[in-house]
Amino acid sequence: MASIDDVARAAGVSTATVSRALSGRGRLSDATRARVRAAAASLGYVVSAAASSLASGRAENIGVVVPLMDRWFFGAVLDGIAAQLAPRGYDMTLYNLTADPAQRARLFASSLRRRRVDGVIVLSVELTDAEVAALQELALPVVGLGVPRSELPSLRVDDTAVGRAATEHLLALGHRDIAHIGQRLAAESPADPELDIPTRRGRGFAQAMRDAAAAGTAVDPRFETADFTIEGGRLAAHRLLAGPHPPTAIFAASDEMAYGVLTAARELGLSVPRDLSVIGVDGHDMAELFGLTTIDQFPHAQGERAGAAILATLDGAATVDGESLDAAAVPPASLPFELVVRSTTAAPRA
Amino acid sequence: MASIDDVARAAGVSTATVSRALSGRGRLSDATRARVRAAAASLGYVVSAAASSLASGRAENIGVVVPLMDRWFFGAVLDGIAAQLAPRGYDMTLYNLTADPAQRARLFASSLRRRRVDGVIVLSVELTDAEVAALQELALPVVGLGVPRSELPSLRVDDTAVGRAATEHLLALGHRDIAHIGQRLAAESPADPELDIPTRRGRGFAQAMRDAAAAGTAVDPRFETADFTIEGGRLAAHRLLAGPHPPTAIFAASDEMAYGVLTAARELGLSVPRDLSVIGVDGHDMAELFGLTTIDQFPHAQGERAGAAILATLDGAATVDGESLDAAAVPPASLPFELVVRSTTAAPRA
DNA sequence: CTGAAAGCGCTTACAG
């Protein structure tokens, strides 16, 4: 394995010059640069990550904290992040944040503190105060995606608006008895950014129903709590549809729960959308296959934005040099979403 | 950020002793070890990955090469790998191997050669000869999972047996006109390990049908090629079902293609399994939801095995020290699979 | 069991 000394010797320059030629940092004549690069290429020399990182303080690696690896949604986000990082030469190392307290403690107390990464992207996890503090003490750029914490620069879609949009679609079709499967807004509404995603979608639902009532429409909002899995959605739908006065439409806070609702409907012999309208949220891979009406939130594009945001923060930090990290480098703008109407929603039967 | 010197000073020992106490390498009195660990804990000291890696040659990081990030299957595998690596303190960095030649070249020529990882796991990708050579020149342990290359130690399920099992299930139900969607075995059969997964499943299908014919059953095998996406499966099914003499059963080489077949059947007004039986392969997340009969190959467990295999190779390499890497540390045994019968397969109509 | 010291392979002020 060739070292920088081999390249220096082959090109007849110092190792300092090799470093400059290969990294592109510092001025250098074109001829020298070309000669060094040719020597490096012919020797198959590649800079050692450890040595470069130790000397420069740059790891060229981004840590991504993900709550679940085996969900399509996060895979799509990761793909979007990688698409931004790879062309810039950054690697991506994954950290799974489970529910296990020991595992979480290890992640924040050691894994993330080894200086292996230049920045971290945190995906849709609910963090404790101690964890947020640990993240801040990292002295590394952090970008959240759907992380309900105002202390952290975080990209997010306006989930209250998402909840409203889904509900308003059903109201516009003429539904009045509408149920929401997700998370119900608890008594008092805390400071906005602190609400988690499910709760915000639930609030959007409640608001839209309240507005409809205020406008004179006799609505009947219902809530069921579920855990964002297919099975959870299925069970919640059964509870909802078993009653004497079942809803004519269900707004599930995720596409996967909506699939569960579809399953429950089939099990009960209900025809969708004739007997029941169903709408989800995410823009899941298979929503088209199911003909599921949904609010697409473009997860791949979300990943790209998060990747771009962390790189921008890094670039900014590099320029400013030494100054505190600029959280403002992360655009506070809401991420886009879009209602996609397919065949699981229609007007209720007369 | 505390350094090893701070800890040494606080504990009243040399940095060598701190290193030994924290890494657990080398003999050391219990009292000293405890004192050093206490000092490190109270200072919040964590070893720098770069410095440790440069000095020791160990990165405590495994590279995973994946062809697609946004498929459930790979997410499940990654989750299995991470479950093995994390408790051992190993990180996992992801490398997306796309179809883009420039991107692939960059991956093998530089990303993987930065010495950022101690070993690499390669997931279900078809590698060119040059790529296999590049992997071998890495002088790093490599474990393939479903990689059709005899040069690389690779874990795999016996996909020919998988193909046979799926086909035999349909034959046992009484089907005779059976189609396979996947990859057809080309003219001559090359050396076994070099056949890719789709081709091996196709061969299993062909073998089972041939055996049935030899046993006196009048079978009618058909093949359609598709790209392992839902849409590809749907299109292939349409071609198959449009003809004058459509098959009564379809064996799709992946669950996602089977979902496409189910969609096509619905579009054509065919009832499953009354008019058409469908079986897939994978044990996909949503197979249960669809009631899809499938051959489960336990992807999460596959990831765990691959993670354990790479760690075992690393441990072996550490013990043998200097000797060439022991490919035999990877168990050549076939990975398990299992037929899961649900509601998309039944006897054909009389 | 413990320490002094060399060395891992780069990067980057500092000079010129």
Add this chain to the structure above:
DNA sequence: CTGAAAGCGCTTACAG
């Protein structure tokens, strides 16, 4: 534009 040299923060023979 280029080089000599210090230094990044550890680990590990080598001694004792």
